[in-house]
Amino acid sequence: MTTATRTDYEVVIGLEVHAQLRTLTKMFCGCPTAFGAPPNTQTCPVCQGMPGSLPVLNRRAIEFGIRTALAFHCRVNAACRFARKHYYYPDMPKNYQISQYEEPLAEDGWLEVELEGESRRIGIQRLHLEEDVGKLIHEGALETASSSLVDFNRSGVPLMETVSKPEIRSPAEAAAYLRDFRAVVVSLGVCDGNMEEGSLRCDANISLRRRGQRELGTKVEIKNMNSFRNVERALAFEAQRQAKALDAGERIVQETRLWDADRGYTRSMRSKEYAHDYRYFPEPDLVPLRISAEQVASVRAELPELPRARRQRFVTEYGLPPYDAEVLTQSRALADYFEETVRGVPNAKLVSNWVMSELLRVLPGDDERAIAASPVPPPHLAGLLRLIEDGTISGKMAKDIFEQMFRAGESADKIVEREGLAVIKDTASLNAAVEQVLADPASARAIADWKKGKAVAAKALVGQVMKATRGKADPVIVNQLVQEKLSRM
Numbered sequence: 001m002t003t004a005t006r007t008d009y010e011v012v013i014g015l016e017v018h019a020q021l022r023t024l025t026k027m028f029c030g031c032p033t034a035f036g037a038p039p040n041t042q043t044c045p046v047c048q049g050m051p052g053s054l055p056v057l058n059r060r061a062i063e064f065g066i067r068t069a070l071a072f073h074c075r076v077n078a079a080c081r082f083a084r085k086h087y088y089y090p091d092m093p094k095n096y097q098i099s100q101y102e103e104p105l106a107e108d109g110w111l112e113v114e115l116e117g118e119s120r121r122i123g124i125q126r127l128h129l130e131e132d133v134g135k136l137i138h139e140g141a142l143e144t145a146s147s148s149l150v151d152f153n154r155s156g157v158p159l160m161e162t163v164s165k166p167e168i169r170s171p172a173e174a175a176a177y178l179r180d181f182r183a184v185v186v187s188l189g190v191c192d193g194n195m196e197e198g199s200l201r202c203d204a205n206i207s208l209r210r211r212g213q214r215e216l217g218t219k220v221e222i223k224n225m226n227s228f229r230n231v232e233r234a235l236a237f238e239a240q241r242q243a244k245a246l247d248a249g250e251r252i253v254q255e256t257r258l259w260d261a262d263r264g265y266t267r268s269m270r271s272k273e274y275a276h277d278y279r280y281f282p283e284p285d286l287v288p289l290r291i292s293a294e295q296v297a298s299v300r301a302e303l304p305e306l307p308r309a310r311r312q313r314f315v316t317e318y319g320l321p322p323y324d325a326e327v328l329t330q331s332r333a334l335a336d337y338f339e340e341t342v343r344g345v346p347n348a349k350l351v352s353n354w355v356m357s358e359l360l361r362v363l364p365g366d367d368e369r370a371i372a373a374s375p376v377p378p379p380h381l382a383g384l385l386r387l388i389e390d391g392t393i394s395g396k397m398a399k400d401i402f403e404q405m406f407r408a409g410e411s412a413d414k415i416v417e418r419e420g421l422a423v424i425k426d427t428a429s430l431n432a433a434v435e436q437v438l439a440d441p442a443s444a445r446a447i448a449d450w451k452k453g454k455a456v457a458a459k460a461l462v463g464q465v466m467k468a469t470r471g472k473a474d475p476v477i478v479n480q481l482v483q484e485k486l487s488r489m
Contacts, residue, residue, distance in 0.1 A: 028055030047156030049093030074109030099130035123165035344382025
């Protein structure tokens with residue numbers, strides 16, 4: 001970002017996050033919501049907008065919405081109502097979307113975001129429920145497509161839209177907000193947080209104003225950001241673009257722009273609609289929803305430990321660095337995996353290192369689905385780490401064994417026993433190996449160097465012993481034996 005942007009202008013950002021709810025059926029019908037089904041195989045007259053079909057509200061989606069609202073400290077409204085949001089797009093069969101506008105499910109909450117060691121509360125304006133639309137599949141690039149196909153499998157899937165207040169002050173803070181948002185909804189079990197599959201989608205509104213000015217500038221909406229990094233990149237580019245335009249005396253146009261991740265810039269898509277353009281009016285086929293205080297209290301009582309609280313506990317209870325605690329609490333399943341492993345080998349930092357560096361390296365993600373499918377369950381990882389701690393295997397050997405565990409789903413004990421991988425600690429055996437290396441003519445130069453005072457030469461001899469024993473020798477014992485025998489020469 002240019003110096004002018006940093007000093008002359010204040011960046012104002014608001015995020016609209018759409019989370020696909022993890023219900024088994026759609027928002028207003030009984031069609032399944034499974035990802036990856038053949039096109040148009042999960043549809044019915046309701047989600048295809050056939051005349052005469054009537055919606056029936058998904059009770060589970062309401063519960064998930066209340067759960068999330070409470071986690072974000074929102075006020076759950078005693079009464080809320082669905083409305084028709086009118087606009088035309090080929091992937092929306094009814095030419096309107098059932099959403100909420102004037103009477104949303106919840107309002108006035110906040111999410112605490114930590115960036116560079118400092119915490120700040122970002123206000124949440126509203127949280128409401130709606131149905132998703134279908135998906136267009138273009139034959140070729142969007143601009144030059146010869147035809148476009150429509151898949152209505154996603155049409156009617158339950159969505160929860162959460163709108164932040166325009167209180168985010170930098171692209172980095174926006175990415176941090178989205179990262180913490182994802183951690184909360186994943187830990188609640190209401191969304192799997194998969195941005196690549198579209199389960200979690202984010203639109204950003206960004207404007208610039210002169211520092212000290214109270215009135216907001218003209219906002220621009222940015223779409224098509226499918227990762228935390230792209231959210232930050234897109235907003236950084238847009239802030240710089242707007243700053244340059246304002247410096248040149250140009251007027252910012254209220255519009256929707258698409259982020260092109262490959263080229264690293266935003267491009268104009270269409271003029272930005274206002275609320276009245278959608279012609280909202282109450283959905284006549286759904287009665288207003290009444291939510292009792294007892295229902296809210298019941299959901300509140302079942303809330304799990306939230307990521308921020310768990311992160312702080314990992315630091316205080318296990319002595320983990322804040323970075324480790326943040327990574328391990330990005331999903332409830334990953335945090336559970338860590339704690340179960342620690343119960344089997346009470347060395348939290350060792351467990352943390354292996355979960356972050358080895359387990360996450362080979363898993364396709366950190367969500368519940370990926371963790372549950374791991375061929376290395378917590379007891380197996382704990383067993384491997386116990387072998388390291390008691391000296392049965394070396395750290396280097398452990399990494400090779402872990403790869404075999406992941407491929408075959410076997411325990412470390414079984415692999416070590418079958419392949420004879422345990423560290424050799426028998427002094428007599430190691431003494432013979434050391435003597436054999438020292439007697440080898442190839443070691444003569446290293447021995448001569450050691451006699452001249454080059455202590456590093458002993459390490460080369462230790463390395464030869466380790467090579468001769470295929471890495472199984474205890475390096476501490478080998479080093480002691482080499483030093484003793486060299487001292488006698």
